Amino acid sequence: MPPSHPSIPDRASAGPPSSELRDLAPEQSGVAAVGSAALSLFASARELYSLFVRTLYYCAKGRREPGAVLVQMYEIGNKSLFFLTVVMGFIGMIMVFQAGQQAKRVIPDLTMLGATYLELLIRDLAASIGALMLATRVGAGIAAEIGSMVVTEQVDALRMCAADPIDYLIKPRFIASLLMTTCLIVWSAAVAFTTGMVTAYSMFDVSPETFMNVSLVDAGDLATGLAKCLAYGAAIPIVSGHSGLSTFGGSEGVGWATTRAVVNSSLAVIVLNMLISAAAFLIFR
Amino acid sequence: MHQVGATFLQIAATVGGMAVLAGQIATRVATLRVDGAEFMRNLYKMGVKSMPIVAVTALFTGAIMVIQAAPLVERFGAHGLLGWGAGFGTLREIAPLLTALMINGRVGANNTAELGTMVVTEQIDALRVLAIDPVSFLIAPRFLAMVLTLFLSVIFADALALLGAAFTGDLLLGVAPAVFYNGLTSGLLGIGDVMSGLVKSVVFGVVLALSSCQYGLGVTGGAPGVGRAVNATVVASAAGIFILDYFVSFTLD
Numbered sequence: 001m002p003p004s005h006p007s008i009p010d011r012a013s014a015g016p017p018s019s020e021l022r023d024l025a026p027e028q029s030g031v032a033a034v035g036s037a038a039l040s041l042f043a044s045a046r047e048l049y050s051l052f053v054r055t056l057y058y059c060a061k062g063r064r065e066p067g068a069v070l071v072q073m074y075e076i077g078n079k080s081l082f083f084l085t086v087v088m089g090f091i092g093m094i095m096v097f098q099a100g101q102q103a104k105r106v107i108p109d110l111t112m113l114g115a116t117y118l119e120l121l122i123r124d125l126a127a128s129i130g131a132l133m134l135a136t137r138v139g140a141g142i143a144a145e146i147g148s149m150v151v152t153e154q155v156d157a158l159r160m161c162a163a164d165p166i167d168y169l170i171k172p173r174f175i176a177s178l179l180m181t182t183c184l185i186v187w188s189a190a191v192a193f194t195t196g197m198v199t200a201y202s203m204f205d206v207s208p209e210t211f212m213n214v215s216l217v218d219a220g221d222l223a224t225g226l227a228k229c230l231a232y233g234a235a236i237p238i239v240s241g242h243s244g245l246s247t248f249g250g251s252e253g254v255g256w257a258t259t260r261a262v263v264n265s266s267l268a269v270i271v272l273n274m275l276i277s278a279a280a281f282l283i284f285r
Numbered sequence: 286m287h288q289v290g291a292t293f294l295q296i297a298a299t300v301g302g303m304a305v306l307a308g309q310i311a312t313r314v315a316t317l318r319v320d321g322a323e324f325m326r327n328l329y330k331m332g333v334k335s336m337p338i339v340a341v342t343a344l345f346t347g348a349i350m351v352i353q354a355a356p357l358v359e360r361f362g363a364h365g366l367l368g369w370g371a372g373f374g375t376l377r378e379i380a381p382l383l384t385a386l387m388i389n390g391r392v393g394a395n396n397t398a399e400l401g402t403m404v405v406t407e408q409i410d411a412l413r414v415l416a417i418d419p420v421s422f423l424i425a426p427r428f429l430a431m432v433l434t435l436f437l438s439v440i441f442a443d444a445l446a447l448l449g450a451a452f453t454g455d456l457l458l459g460v461a462p463a464v465f466y467n468g469l470t471s472g473l474l475g476i477g478d479v480m481s482g483l484v485k486s487v488v489f490g491v492v493l494a495l496s497s498c499q500y501g502l503g504v505t506g507g508a509p510g511v512g513r514a515v516n517a518t519v520v521a522s523a524a525g526i527f528i529l530d531y532f533v534s535f536t537l538d
Contacts, residue, residue, distance in 0.1 A: 083520055090527045094378065094534055102373055106366070116357070124353050132386060136519045140394070144512030151508050251405055251508035255398020258515040262390030263338060270345045270383075277352040281457070 044242075051166065051245075052238050055174050058167045068172040076173070077180035080137050084188050087133050088126070092192035095125065096199040100206075110204050114211030117196055123221040123280070124228075126189035128273045131232035134181060135265035139240035142173055143261030146244030147254040155245065170241040174234065181233030182226070189225075220284030224276065231272045239265040299521065302503070303495040310425045318421040319429065327430035331392045332437060342387050343380065343442035347449025350374055355458055364460050368468025371450040373478060376443055381482045382530060384442045385489035388435055389522045393497040396427055397518040400501025401511040409502070424502075428494040435490035439482060481537050488533055492525040 028036060100113060146169055149155050155165045200206040240261035247257040313319055350371045358367050400423070403409050412419045447469070454460040500518035504510050 083524060086524055087527045090531045094527075094531050097531075098374075098378060098534060106369075120353060124349075128349075132383075133523060136386070136390065136523050137516075140516040140519050144509075144516045148509040148512050250402075251511040252398060252402045254508050254512040255395065255402060255515050258512055258519075259391060259394040259398060262394055262519055263387065266387060266390055267338070267341065270342060270349070274345050274349050274352065277349055278457070281352050281355050 047246075048238060048242055051170065051242050052234075054164075054166050055170050055238065058164070058171045059175060062167045062171055065172065068168075069175050072172045072176035073180050075141070076134075076138050076176050077184060080134060080180075080184060081187070083137055084130060084133055084184055085191050088130060088188040088192045089195045091125070091129055092195035093199045095192070096196035097203060100200065100204045104204075110200075110206050111210055112213075112216075113200060113204070113206055114197070115213035115216040118193060118212075118214060119216040119221055121189050121192055121196075122217055122225045124225075124273070124277060126192060127185050127225050127228035127232065128269065130185045130188040131181065131228070131236070131269045132266055134177075134184065134232070135236050135240075135269050136262055138177065139236050139261045139265040140258050142237055142240040143244040143247075143258045144254060146241060147247035147257035150245060150247040151250060151254055165245065170237065170245075173237040173241060177237040178230065178233040181236070182229040185225075185229045185232075218284075220280065224280040224284070227280070228273065228276050231276060232269055235268045235272060236265045239268050299496075299499065303499045306420075306424070306499055306502075307491075307495055309420045310428050313418075313421040313425040314429070318418070319425045320422045321426075323422060324426035324430055327427050328433065331388075331396075331430050332434040335388060335391050335434065335438065336441070338387050338391055339384055339438045339442050340445055342383055343445035344449035346379055346383050346442075347371065347375060347446035347451075348453040350379060350446070351450045351453040351457065358458060358460075364458065365464060365468050365471075367454050367458065367460050368451075368465040369471065369474060370468075371454070371465075372447060372469045372474050375446045375450065376474070376478045376482045377534075378482075378530075380442045380446050381439050381485040381489065382526070384439050385435060385486065385493065385526050386523060388431075388438060389493055389519055389526065392431060392434065393493045393522050394515045394519050396431070396494075396497040397501040397504075397515050398511055400427075400498060401504035401514045404502060404504045405507055405511060424498050427498060428491075431494035431497075432487060432490035435486050435493065436483065439486035443479065443482065481534070484537065485530060485533050488529050489526050492529060493522050496522045496525060 096113070096117060099117065100110060103110060103113060146155070149169070155169070158165050158168055197208050197211045200211050201208060243257045243261040243264060247253045249256075351367065354367060354370045354374075358364060358370075400409075403423075409419050409423075412422060451462045451465045454465050455462055497518050500514045500521070504514045506513075
């Protein structure tokens with residue numbers, strides 16, 4: 001146990017500590033457990049909000065460093081491209097296969113399969129599944145990198161030099177993620193649609209001309225999809241940067257931080273998805 | 286070209302390593318040389334501790350399914366079919382897939398970090414020195430616990446996602462829970478749909494467990510190495526889950 005361990009709320013919001021600490025800590029029960037969980041949730045939400053606001057401040061007022069942003073864009077964008085292409089390709093095949101299989105039980109006519117699929121893809125699937133994958137790939141990467149820097153005291157060194165780690169570490173990732181998430185999701189929608197088209201042609205004999213039907217896609221769908229891209233692109237680096245910066249406790253701590261980053265950014269994607277979908281449904285119905 | 290070849294060789298080496306590990310685990314399980322206490326400890330740590338995340342994910346997923354189906358339902362006025370639509374999507378695909386992804390982030394990554402830390406601090410070598418087989422003491426219990434965790438979590442998630450869907454349908458579309466329940470049980474959905482999801486959950490559990498143990502045991506290079514391994518394992522498991530999902534759905538029908 002390090003001599004100066006973080007305060008109790010910090011430790012609670014930082015996920016499970018090493019097992020010795022857990023055994024030493026008194027077991028809470030009933031109201032106390034619920035209360036401490038609520039308090040730590042509230043504390044994390046406040047920290048995330050403050051991190052978000054400070055990142056936005058540095059985006060507007062901070063140093064200009066296109067080089068760092070470009071490096072992060074390569075790291076976040078190009079390196080995720082292969083992974084995202086594979087996953088979205090398979091997702092396209094699975095979705096069309098399952099939907100066709102089920103639709104045949106109810107309505108024998110599959111001409112609207114492509115139009116419905118494209119609408120769903122633009123409004124929700126491409127952005128949400130793509131962002132879940134990015135939360136895994138990019139979130140884990142950011143947390144592991146920043147977590148290692150914290151553990152090896154490079155972040156403290158930055159603070160010693162009067163440089164805010166948010167300006168140097170989080171801001172470039174934030175801008176890069178905002179841009180590259182949008183690009184990657186547009187690309188993944190294209191991939192998923194293409195593989196879906198091939199599946200529909202080979203399994204259900206729906207010709208590509210019938211499948212490529214944009215009649216159901218309207219401005220509301222596009223706006224929803226784009227809003228999701230931006231929201232996920234902003235949420236992933238903030239959430240995983242936060243768990244990276246709150247790393248403590250050696251190599252095990254880096255592992256914990258990475259785990260927390262993946263789980264929390266996936267949860268953030270799911271919660272944002274529900275909020276934006278519900279809002280879009282109520283606005284554009 | 287060189288890079289493509291290197292990537293391919295690396296993937297082949299990882300898959301091969303996973304197969305060898307699977308063989309080792311299978312012999313330990315077949316001869317019942319699995320540490321029971323470690324199994325129970327991991328089952329608690331992986332299963333019980335992941336319940337809140339699984340529950341939150343499932344409730345929100347059910348809600349999202351209904352919100353996405355809502356325009357279609359309103360367009361065709363097919364309120365009775367809402368239960369069927371949400372039910373089939375949830376049971377067959379979304380619940381196993383999203384539960385596996387969340388468990389991948391929570392348990393798989395964690396397992397890699399733990400095993401990786403043990404490797405870096407030479408605890409595995411210490412076990413070997415004490416003539417304790419690391420596979421039967423550490424790996425096989427984790428493998429079994431992870432598969433069982435995912436299987437049980439998917440059952441749990443199925444139920445909660447349908448609950449979330451019924452609640453959202455009532456709130457957003459005015460479809461009464463009884464109508465939703467009728468749509469769910471009207472005969473368009475069978476036990477086959479539930480079984481398909483459960484078969485998937487077992488397959489995903491095997492992939493998750495193998496890849497997280499494999500990457501965890503292969504850690505080199507201190508704290509940054511653990512971070513890199515965790516990153517690699519979540520990416521590899523996620524890709525593996527989606528690829529196998531396709532093949533499982535394809536072979537089951």
